[in-house]
Amino acid sequence: MDNLVILFVIVPLGSAFLIPIIGKFIPHFQKALSLLALLFLCTLILNYLFTGNSQCIIYKVAGWEAVENVPIGIYLVLDGLSAFLLLIINSIGFLVVFYSFSYMRKYTAENYFYTLLCLMIAGMNGVVLTGDLFNLYVFLEIAVIASYALVAFGIEKDELEASFKYQVLGGIASLLILLGISLLYWQTKTLNMADISHVISTQADSKTTLFIQIILITGFGIKGAMIPFHAWLPDAHSSAPSPISSMLSGVLIKAIGIYAIIRLFYNMFAITYEIALIITVIGTLSMVIGGLLAIGQWDLKRLLAYSSISQMGYVVIGIGMGMLILISNGDKMVASMAVAGGLFHLINHAVFKGLLFLNAGAIEYATGTRDLKQMGGLAKDMPVTSSTSMSASMAISGIPPFNGFFSKLLIIIAAIKGQYYLLAALAVLVSIITLAYFLKFQRYAFFNKTKYTGSALVKEVPFTMAFSMIVMGVLCLVLSLLIFPGIREIILSPAVEVLMETTEYSSKIIGL
């Protein structure tokens, strides 16, 4: 298994490099190759989760061993949290590729589309695997540059403008992250995350660290579209082709924004009260304001984009609350419950928001519009889309027995047990708001009188699109099993454990 870790980066990179060469000569090569690559990665990560007993694998690139306990090469670290993120990235990526077969027919340059998609997945895999700070920056740039191009894939006015806005904010974020990394290198003289954690714990000075932490939170907050920095998200996510919106909303903001925040602030920096408070406040703002902004939207994909901000707020609240409880020496069980709720909501959100964007794509494919006012009565003509989007809407608004209910329940119970009653009340309130705007979506899109006046009859979408949607719809139900003991230990618990034993990460890697 040890040597297989690097395959998560090599395989998508290799397919991305092969597609422009061979794809010109063999029709459908690009689709087959990207599908096979992602299928292979899915099996690989499932194999690790079910047989590896979640031991932490450290892969030293180019075989450079540490000298006097100072790592000199780049380390790749596959532990519970990375495996959790890898599972999300590759499985959603697989379904999205399958969906794109039919959807992307109306665009030209399919070779470039699959190349960029593979590059984006390679970048995200690299980000979640790496144990080196500068390497994280490099792979993050691969993922975001590919996503800039993918957002502008339709090359119409809206797409170009959204992509430019996304590039401006994303560029500022990248430079802030680079500045933070350089300051950190100045302070600690090393780039390995475990080693940085070790060095920082021996230094008494905290002013520098606080400054760096704030810069990094701003940078990754822009990448993850937390509320004061969210301006790019609704445009970018609604303008991209639907499979890409599904990747961006479902996976990208988690892998490069939220994951980086979690990893850096749990495992690299020592947790401090100020940072925990900042993260919780940002999460609360995102949750409430994102939800309120979503109600007023009539463009279907913009509604979903704002709801992404709101749902990511739940994740960040879970994470921040865990930090707050840990730092105030609260009950460790409650802290781990909050973190588990956050991570559980992360995987759930990947599934149902991915599915909802695919539904929006299917509606756009069939009717040619994204405006909710011009839809209506689609339930009769599009049974698959209608039923899957119903299941996703129920899941996202937290109706039992769908998965969204359990993750929200975990977060709320943890908030009550940790005596953050205001947070618990807000979480319940936002859940009700979510239900309201998804009922609006359901009503206007599927159950009103038919208002659609296009030329052709509305038909159900082709098989590949329907297949992806059905699989995700079923996953919405099946994932609720993750909460029960027996299954929880395979996927969720190892990830939570990594975060709970905050400093264990560094000592495990540098071996002190």
Add this chain to the structure above:
Amino acid sequence: MSKIVKTATGLLCGVVFMYGLYIITHGHLTPGGGFAGGVLVAGSFILLILAYGSDVLMLRKEETESSVTESSAILIVLILAVIGMFAGGAAFMNNYFQFGEVGELISAGVIPLYNIFIGMEVASALLTIFLAFVIYKKEVLK
């Protein structure tokens, strides 16, 4: 462009091209390396295109060729890196050749090879980008 400009550019870009190659091949000995040299090589081609101009059909053909070159070059870099998993230290990106004497031209294991292919990749990538801009301006923004 006038004849003087064309002749002068022809001579100059030969020199730039050779200097680029020198920087690429001596990347492990003197300042510079695959990136600087690759940009110089691309620059020599860009100079030629700027001075002589060319009709769009020719440019489009060159664009396809340079983008294929680019993909193949970076694929070779990846393959060179993967070979490390089976040779020598059995790790990705491992330096598995004989090192040789420090300071000789043929030394430093795989590093010169990396330099050459990275230089090729950078040169063709920049040329592709430039040609894409030029073709776009010629076809659309007349």
Add this chain to the structure above:
Amino acid sequence: MEILLCVIILFMIIGALYSLHAKDLLSALIACGIVGYSLVICFLLLKAPDLAIVQIVVETITLIFMVAIVLNSTREEVKKQITKRAFVNIGITLAVTIVLVFSFNTAIEALNPLGSHTTRMATEYIQGADKTGSANLVTGVLFDFRGYDTLGEATILFTAAIGVLTVLRLKGRQ
């Protein structure tokens, strides 16, 4: 040494401000180019010849790209009238700048001043010529110790080329 560096950076700041406020886009680009070339001098002063070479060629190529784009376009920036709000804005900008610079200053107080850097991770890189066989230590770091980063970097250039081809293709939908 540090004073010379400070003078050059001050010059760069002035160049940058001029570049951002120039009326004509072409002169803005040229001013930006001058800032870039001053950076080359800084690199040479700071004993980084590799970077000087790379920066000088990359800056030239970037300038060629940008001038090629701007040359046949409307270059004039739209004129804005100076209003009372302009002074308020300048005041706010200056205040924010002072606050940020002050916090930056307090943050870096405890760190090593210019020229007294010590190495931890890089100690091995400096003695590493025998381990990589490369006389140029930067190349040794780039392709051997941290070759994985360099692969990523080449991939980014590949991504950008594919991205530019994608964005500049003539027809978007069939």
Add this chain to the structure above:
Amino acid sequence: MAYILCFILFLVGLYGVLTKRNLIKIVIGFSIMEFSVFLFLVMIGYIDGAQAPILIEGMKNTEFVDPLPQAMVLTAIVIGLATTAMLLAIAIRIYKKYGTFDITKINNLRG
């Protein structure tokens, strides 16, 4: 002192990106921010009286400046080139659609 001036250069670039209304000016602002970060990194690795990190024969026991920030900056320069190319591609396309680089005349979308 040099560090603070460098940070001011960063802020000048940031100011340009956030307040300028011209697409090309925004790209220039990005370049300036990039320059300042590169300079910052290289200054961190500088050691007084040390040599450039290249071995030349007959040079024994000399001190070298830190090669790691230089390698990082080399990577970052190429990344900056890539982002600039993407920004320019989008800008030229927008210019075709609207006939201007001015952002105040280009807003269909609102955040």
